[in-house]
Each structure stands twice: as structure tokens, then as C-alpha cells.
Amino acid sequence: MQINIQRFDPDKDENPYMKTYTVDTSAFHGVMLLDALEYIKTALDDSLAIRRSCGGGVCGSDGMNVNGKNGLACQTLLKELPEKVTIYPMPGMPVIRDLVVDMSQFYQHYDSVEPYLQSDTSDLEAEQLQSEEDRAKLDGLYECIMCGCCTSACPSSWWNPDKFVGPQGLLTAARFVLDSRDDKRDERLENLSDKYRLYRCRGIFNCTNVCPKGLNPTAAIAELRVQQSEGYNEL
Amino acid sequence: MIAVKAFDAIVIGGGGAGLRAALALGDAGKKIAVISKVFPTRSHTVAAQGGINAALGNVQHDDDWRYHFYDTVLGSDFLGDQDAIEYMCKEAPRTIIELEHMGLPFSRDENGKIYQRAFGGQSRFFGKEPVKRTCAAADRTGHALLHTLYQQNVAKRTQFFNEWFVLDLVKNQHGAVVGVSAIDIVSGELCYFMARQTVLATGGAGRIYHSSTNAYICTGDGLAMAWRAGICLQDMEMWQFHPTGLYGSGILISEGTRGEGGRLLNSQGDYYMTKYSSMADLACRDIVARSSMEEIIHGRGCGPKKDHVLLDIRELSEETIAQKLPGITEISKIYAGIDPKQDPIPVVPTVHYLMGGIPTTPYGEVINHKNGKDEIVPGLFAAGECACVSVHGANRLGANSLLDIVVFGRAVGQRIQEVDNASQVQEASRTDIEAAFSAYYEMEERTEGDAFVSFREPMQRLMQDDFGVYREEEKMQKGLGSLQELRQNFHKSAYYKDKSSVFNTSRIEAFEMRNLLDVAVSTAQSALTRKESRGAHSRVDYPKRDDQNWLCHSIVHYDGGFEKRMVNNSPKEVEPVALKERH
Ligand SMILES: Cc1cc2nc3c(=O)[nH]c(=O)nc-3n(C[C@H](O)[C@H](O)[C@H](O)COP(=O)(O)OP(=O)(O)OC[C@H]3O[C@@H](n4cnc5c(N)ncnc54)[C@H](O)[C@@H]3O)c2cc1C
Numbered sequence: 087m088q089i090n091i092q093r094f095d096p097d098k099d100e101n102p103y104m105k106t107y108t109v110d111t112s113a114f115h116g117v118m119l120l121d122a123l124e125y126i127k128t129a130l131d132d133s134l135a136i137r138r139s140c141g142g143g144v145c146g147s148d149g150m151n152v153n154g155k156n157g158l159a160c161q162t163l164l165k166e167l168p169e170k171v172t173i174y175p176m177p178g179m180p181v182i183r184d185l186v187v188d189m190s191q192f193y194q195h196y197d198s199v200e201p202y203l204q205s206d207t208s209d210l211e212a213e214q215l216q217s218e219e220d221r222a223k224l225d226g227l228y229e230c231i232m233c234g235c236c237t238s239a240c241p242s243s244w245w246n247p248d249k250f251v252g253p254q255g256l257l258t259a260a261r262f263v264l265d266s267r268d269d270k271r272d273e274r275l276e277n278l279s280d281k282y283r284l285y286r287c288r289g290i291f292n293c294t295n296v297c298p299k300g301l302n303p304t305a306a307i308a309e310l311r312v313q314q315s316e317g318y319n320e321l
Numbered sequence: 322m323i324a325v326k327a328f329d330a331i332v333i334g335g336g337g338a339g340l341r342a343a344l345a346l347g348d349a350g351k352k353i354a355v356i357s358k359v360f361p362t363r364s365h366t367v368a369a370q371g372g373i374n375a376a377l378g379n380v381q382h383d384d385d386w387r388y389h390f391y392d393t394v395l396g397s398d399f400l401g402d403q404d405a406i407e408y409m410c411k412e413a414p415r416t417i418i419e420l421e422h423m424g425l426p427f428s429r430d431e432n433g434k435i436y437q438r439a440f441g442g443q444s445r446f447f448g449k450e451p452v453k454r455t456c457a458a459a460d461r462t463g464h465a466l467l468h469t470l471y472q473q474n475v476a477k478r479t480q481f482f483n484e485w486f487v488l489d490l491v492k493n494q495h496g497a498v499v500g501v502s503a504i505d506i507v508s509g510e511l512c513y514f515m516a517r518q519t520v521l522a523t524g525g526a527g528r529i530y531h532s533s534t535n536a537y538i539c540t541g542d543g544l545a546m547a548w549r550a551g552i553c554l555q556d557m558e559m560w561q562f563h564p565t566g567l568y569g570s571g572i573l574i575s576e577g578t579r580g581e582g583g584r585l586l587n588s589q590g591d592y593y594m595t596k597y598s599s600m601a602d603l604a605c606r607d608i609v610a611r612s613s614m615e616e617i618i619h620g621r622g623c624g625p626k627k628d629h630v631l632l633d634i635r636e637l638s639e640e641t642i643a644q645k646l647p648g649i650t651e652i653s654k655i656y657a658g659i660d661p662k663q664d665p666i667p668v669v670p671t672v673h674y675l676m677g678g679i680p681t682t683p684y685g686e687v688i689n690h691k692n693g694k695d696e697i698v699p700g701l702f703a704a705g706e707c708a709c710v711s712v713h714g715a716n717r718l719g720a721n722s723l724l725d726i727v728v729f730g731r732a733v734g735q736r737i738q739e740v741d742n743a744s745q746v747q748e749a750s751r752t753d754i755e756a757a758f759s760a761y762y763e764m765e766e767r768t769e770g771d772a773f774v775s776f777r778e779p780m781q782r783l784m785q786d787d788f789g790v791y792r793e794e795e796k797m798q799k800g801l802g803s804l805q806e807l808r809q810n811f812h813k814s815a816y817y818k819d820k821s822s823v824f825n826t827s828r829i830e831a832f833e834m835r836n837l838l839d840v841a842v843s844t845a846q847s848a849l850t851r852k853e854s855r856g857a858h859s860r861v862d863y864p865k866r867d868d869q870n871w872l873c874h875s876i877v878h879y880d881g882g883f884e885k886r887m888v889n890n891s892p893k894e895v896e897p898v899a900l901k902e903r904h
Pocket residue numbers: 333334335336337338339356357358359361364365366367368369370371372373462463485486487488522523524525534535536542543573575673674704705706707719720721722723724726
């Protein structure tokens with residue numbers, strides 16, 4: 087199998103370049119692309135930089151662009167890849183080195199939606215009740231692993247990286263707007279009411295197509311818009 | 322040039338333990354920093370699945386923390402400290418409610434209360450009846466918990482140093498810990514983090530073994546740092562093998578799967594656990610893991626190599642699978658290529674969790690046990706999987722670790738609030754600081770020798786083969802010798818070729834390798850010395866528990882010394898659990 091990887095070390099390289107590794111997939115244990123990358127790092131080229139942690143699709147470290155599509159290396163089966171694989175860092179984010187990108191802005195957008203439960207309940211001794219139906223509204227929202235695959239695949243995020251919150255941040259906003267225990271719905275909707283933060287989404291489903299957890303940020307964004315149109319008390 | 326950053330307290334680790342400690346420290350008004358080698362939500366807590374124990378009594382109203390206490394002591398095979406277990410189990414209900422208020426999206430029951438499921442080793446009325454005590458967010462409880470704690474830290478504006486790697490503890494001439502040496506992974510910059518109080522919350526070390534449910538980053542850094550700084554480690558032979566690691570990749574299939582009704586199956590189609598334990602598939606993990614090994618050893622394993630068993634959930638309802646085990650279905654499909662509704666899941670006992678670690682008081686203060694005496698190490702605390710309070714003893718109950726990390730993460734923060742005194746200046750001399758960077762400089766300057774990665778495979782093989790589910794003197798003796806030699810060679814000759822500064826993962830992994838070797842040696846020393854079988858430590862040559870000689874913690878020192886330390890048998894409010902056999 088031939089794996090082409092975009093390489094870049096800011097201390098050495100003026101520009102990114104492609105490097106080709108010929109990998110014998112029987113030479114190592116494991117069936118995922120991450121296993122092949124680990125093999126490259128240990129056996130062929132120790133200078134390759136990637137992020138990885140759990141290796142099981144829950145920590146969200148190893149997002150990358152594989153043959154034109156964002157995904158997690160630890161969840162990409164080698165046998166489903168063609169003989170020739172081309173890997174770039176996730177687009178739309180500054181490259182730190184090789185496949186490692188700078189996600190600061192992505193995290194800032196996350197922080198900007200106040201991603202924490204805000205409840206006015208004063209009884210802290212007892213659990214807050216939540217019906218099974220209300221809890222079910224969080225399914226498809228809370229499971230996000232913050233890998234960045236969605237935001238990095240979104241043209242609206244590329245054009246307005248500073249102003250558009252992006253699919254990940256908006257999915258998180260929806261997770262709290264829809265939580266029956268949260269008392270800041272109006273403030274949350276107001277926080278997304280300008281022309282950019284929510285409304286730059288063009289509904290093209292790029293985010294949904296790449297989400298490795300099978301979540302649907304586009305639907306979450308649509309839900310936020312419905313909530314917006316249903317009205318809220320302006321502050 | 323080494324930069325200096327000063328704080329009242331620093332927390333090493335952004336997993337569940339570290340993040341909970343950070344919240345408590347923030348509440349206490351301390352100037353703190355959390356240092357983590359990965360962005361916090363990428364810590365291994367995120368991978369926890371099944372749940373977190375607390376006697377809330379949402380399903381069976383007469384559940385009580387005292388039953389939880391009893392189960393935990395029994396599960397620990399009496400190696401757990403009963404005062405600490407009492408504290409944890411009593412604090413559990415309040416802790417869960419606190420997490421709920423922080424926003425943790427627990428699954429709910431039909432009354433809108435937190436959903437609780439059955440888990441291994443859990444009972445009511447002191448072992449008489451099974452109980453549903455494990456609070457869960459589907460089978461993604463760790464993810465839900467870690468993200469919630471991170472979110473609370475976003476709300477509190479905690480200062481993070483993410484993608485910074487801590488190298489070693491800085492210790493001054495008075496024996497106090499006064500911060501750490503660290504390297505910024507992104508830039509390569511070195512820094513001395515100066516602090517009056519340092520909290521180690523660096524998690525587990527499963528990567529000393531070849532096959533493990535643990536993340537790549539579980540390399541025992543905090544354990545090794547403490548050990549090298551002259552602090553003892555406790556019960557390092559106590560490694561839990563989880564009965565259901567996915568065959569091949571080692572990815573975990575939660576015990577919650579059996580809690581919901583899944584059963585283990587051998588090649589002859591027998592649901593064999595009923596044969597081994599009255600609790601059948603929900604017996605403690607050490608018991609289930611050994612039972613599966615017995616099946617495999619006696620030729621009843623599955624697959625062409627007869628080297629694994631099967632986990633059968635085909636009889637569970639579609640609804641249970643969809644709502645309570647969605648992650649398991651996803652993992653089976655992606656990593657084993659099977660749909661568990663149609664085919665049983667191939668699983669095998671796999672290294673999962675370290676019960677031992679850095680000994681602490683129930684408030685998280687680090688204890689150095691030397692010459693038969695406990696001494697508190699000034700300025701150092703530990704919580705989470707790297708700590709050994711000890712609430713898990715020789716065998717941890719499933720869903721007690723998430724509880725441990727939150728309860729003791731908080732306790733550490735509160736203790737620091739009580740003991741930290743701003744006027745207490747903790748000086749570090751230039752030499753003290755340089756000592757904590759010396760290994761760094763040595764490796765950095767080495768330009769030839771043996772590639773650091775070449776030490777990984779041999780270490781992992783030795784651990785897997787000689788310190789697995791079953792252990793025996795001769796193999797362990799040889800194993801320890803080889804490990805020591807490996808470690809010596811590493812110190813003499815290991816190097817990394819890439820000396821670049823920006824995001825040099827090779828360099829970081831080399832220092833992780835150094836830590837792994839220390840942890841492996843400490844495990845081997847303890848395992849060889851404990852001549853009995855207790856909990857997860859099963860010796861074929863000493864198959865019985867020996868309370869006469871071994872009802873004690875094992876303490877290992879970096880210089881190879883070994884000591885026994887008393888187990889605490891004095892809970893404050895309840896009668897201690899008396900010794901008995903486990904089934
Ligand atoms: C697959 C799996 C499933 C599990 N399921 C359950 C369950 O259902 N219930 C349960 O109770 N328990 C479960 N456990 C156990 C439990 O999840 C862990 O024991 C627990 O989460 C450990 O938390 P921690 O905060 O101690 O460490 P971690 O979450 O591992 O965090 C360690 C932190 O330390 C940092 N760190 C480490 N070394 C350094 C260094 N040198 N420099 C800087 N930072 C460093 C890391 O970046 C990380 O932030 C499971 C474990 C696994 C592996």
C-alpha cells in the first residue's frame with residue numbers, strides 16, 4: 087500500500103511537501119489506518135507527527151483528511167482504502183507540523199457558546215428530574231468528541247473562520263438549548279442571533295457527511311433556527 | 322534557557338481526577354494551572370463506558386452506601402483500606418448528584434431519575450441479592466463525565482497548559498516537592514512550573530502490556546516520576562484484567578454489556594460462568610477473567626486458535642441494545658466487523674486497570690512509607706488511577722474508578738485549601754531544578770545508540786508473558802531480570818534521532834518509554850515478592866490467599882527495596898468487614 091502524507095516542519099521547510107511511504111500491511115498488527123501510521127512512525131520515519139490517544143474513536147485526536155475526506159485514522163479500515171492513500175492535515179486550520187493542526191479557534195468557538203449547563207435550581211441536594219423523552223433530545227448531540235472533522239470540512243467556516251461558530255460549536259449550543267434542565271435558552275439563542283454566528287450555515291451537510299460519530303450538526307443547526315423563529319425574550 | 326511559571330498549585334493531568342481537583346482548587350481561590358499532555362477531553366477517562374457506582378437507590382429503594390462499602394471491601398479481597406472505602410462509598414450519592422447538577426447527561430428511568438444498571442460484584446443486604454447501583458449515560462459514561470467536568474472548567478476559566486509534557490518532579494533539599502519540569506510539546510520550550518502544591522492525576526499505565534484496553538497515552542508518567550523522586554509505590558502487582566477486551570484490538574467491551582444481560586460463551590456453546598460463581602457473569606472481574614482463561618486453557622476457547630471466548634447479547638431486546646449499549650454495537654461493527662445482534666462478540670481477558678499506585682491518605686496527600694513508617698511528602702498530592710488510596714485493593718469493582726477519580730479529585734482540592742499556606746515559601750535551588758531536567762539533557766544530547774522504540778516490544782512481551790493473569794516464580798524471576806537489563810540499557814543507550822523542536826512526538830514518546838520501563842520493573846518486583854494469590858494477583862505456585870503473611874500492602878522502592886504496609890481496618894462509622902472467602 088502506498089501512503090502519501092503531507093509533511094511540514096516549520097523549522098526546516100519553507101513549504102509543505104508530499105512524502106510517499108510504501109507500507110506492507112502484513113508487517114504490523116492492526117487493521118486501521120492509525121496502525122499503519124504508527125508503523126510508519128516506528129519502522130520507517132520517526133519524524134512524522136500525528137496526534138492520537140485512545141485509538142478507539144472516542145477521544146477525537148486523530149482527525150485528518152484521507153483521500154479527500156475528513157475522518158479518524160483509528161476508525162478508517164485499511165481494507166476499505168484503495169492501494170494509494172493520500173493524507174492531508176484537516177483543511178481550514180493552520181498546520182503546526184505534518185498532520186497536526188492548530189485548533190485554537192475551534193476551541194474558542196466552543197467556549198463562545200457557553201458550553202456548560204446553567205440552571206437556576208436552588209435545591210442542590212437532590213437530582214433534577216428529566217423525563218426519558220427530554221433526555222432523548224440530547225441523543226445525537228452530547229456524543230460529540232470534538233475531533234474537528236465537521237468544522238474543518240465546512241466552507242462557511244473556511245470563509246468566516248472568526249465569525250461563524252461552525253458545526254461543532256453549534257451542535258454544542260443545541261445540546262444545551264435542548265436540555266430541559268437548562269434555564270438560559272433565551273440568552274443562548276440571543277448569543278447566536280447575529281448574521282454570522284448561526285446564519286452563515288448554508289445547509290450543505292458537509293459536516294454530517296464526515297462526522298465519525300454519525301451525528302448530524304446540520305439538523306442541530308436547523309433546530310436552533312426553529313427555536314430562533316419560535317421566538318425568545320430579547321435581553 | 323528554562324522559563325519559570327509560578328502558581329499556588331498545579332494539577333498534572335486533565336482527566337476526570339485532574340479536572341475535578343481543578344474545580345475544587347478554583348473554588349478555593351487558588352492560582353492554579355492544569356497541565357496535560359493532551360487536550361483534556363482526549364484523556365483516557367473519555368473511554369470509560371459502563372458507569373459510576375453510587376447507592377442512590379433509584380431502582381431498589383433500600384440500597385445503602387453500607388452495602389456498597391461491603392461489596393467494595395470484599396471485591397478488593399481485603400486489600401482495600403476500609404477507612405478510605407467508607408469515605409468513598411458514603412460520598413458517592415452526593416457526588417453523583419453534584420455531577421448531575423454540573424450537567425452530566427445521565428440516562429434516565431421512567432420516573433425521570435438517573436438510570437442505574439447492574440454491574441459486577443454489586444449486592445444488597447451484604448451479599449444476599451443483586452442490585453442496580455451503576456449510574457450510566459448509555460455506555461458512554463466516561464465521555465459524558467469528562468466533557469461535563471471540562472465544561473465546568475470552561476465556565477470557571479481554569480488556566481490550562483494543554484499539550485505540555487511533564488518530565489519530572491522538582492524536589493528541594495528539605496524533601497518537599499516544589500513543582501515540575503516540563504516541555505511544551507508544540508514549541509519545544511522548557512519550563513519549570515513552580516508551585517507550593519503539586520497534584521499528580523496522570524492516570525494509568527496499561528501500555529506496559531502488549532494488549533491493553535488503555536490509550537496510547539497511558540504510560541504511567543506520574544507513577545514513574547514519583548518513584549524516581551524517591552517516593553515508594555504500592556501494590557503494583559495488582560493489575561486488573563478485564564474479561565471482555567475485544568479480541569484482536571483490545572478495545573473494551575463494557576461490563577455494562579453483562580449488566581444488561583449479556584453472557585459469556587465457550588466453543589461448546591456453554592454459558593460457562595454459572596459453573597464458576599454464584600454471581601455468574603456478574604462476578605468480580607478477577608474471577609471472570611480467570612474463568613475465561615480456564616476455558617481457554619482447557620481447549621474450550623473459540624476461533625481457529627481457540628484463544629478467546631464469546632460475549633453473547635443476542636437475546637437482549639432491540640431497545641436495550643439501541644438505548645443502553647449503542648457504543649458497544651458501534652465498536653463491534655467497526656473493530657470486529659460483526660453485528661452483535663446477529664453474532665456473539667469475540668473477547669479475551671485484557672489488561673485494563675492498575676489498582677496500585679502512589680500511596681495516599683484519604684485526602685490525597687502522598688505517603689512515603691520508609692523503614693516501616695508513613696511520612697507525608699510535603700507539597701505532593703495524587704488522585705485518580707495513578708494514586709493508591711487504596712479503595713480498590715487487589716481487585717477493583719467495575720464502575721468504582723470513575724467514582725474514585727471524582728471523589729478523591731475533589732478531596733485533594735479541599736485538602737489543599739486547608740493546608741496551603743501562602744507565606745510558606747518553598748525554595749528550589751538551581752541544582753534542584755536542573756536535576757529535574759538532567760534526563761532530558763542527557764537524551765537530547767545522545768545522537769546514537771538504540772532507537773527508543775526498540776525497547777517497547779520486548780518490554781510489552783515480557784509483561785504479557787510473565788506477568789499475565791497467572792504468574793509463577795521462575796518465569797517472573799527471569800522476567801524481572803530481563804526487564805531490569807532492558808531498563809539499564811535504555812538508560813545507557815536509548816535515543817531519538819529527531820531533535821526538532823516543534824511537535825516532536827518522537828521525543829515525547831521516548832520519555833514515555835522511560836516511564837513505562839520504570840512502571841514495568843515496579844510491577845515485576847511486587848508481583849515476584851507477593852507469595853500468595855489475592856484478587857487479580859494469581860500465582861499458580863501459591864494458589865491460596867495467605868492472610869497470615871500477606872494481608873498487607875506491598876511497597877516497592879526505586880532502589881529495589883521491598884516493605885509490607887498495614888491495611889486499614891478501621892472505618893469510622895461501620896463495623897469493619899471481617900475476613901472471608903470470595904466466590
Ligand atoms: C476502556 C475503559 C473503560 C473504562 N470504563 C470504566 C467505567 O465504566 N467505570 C469506571 O468506573 N471506570 C472505568 N474505567 C477506568 C477509568 O476510566 C479510569 O481509571 C479513569 O478514568 C482514570 O482517570 P484519571 O483522571 O486518573 O486519568 P486519565 O483520564 O487517564 O487522565 C490522565 C491525564 O494525565 C495527563 N498526563 C499523563 N501524563 C502526563 C505528563 N507526563 N505530562 C502532562 N500530562 C500528563 C493526561 O494528558 C491526562 O489528561 C475504564 C477504563 C478504560 C480503559
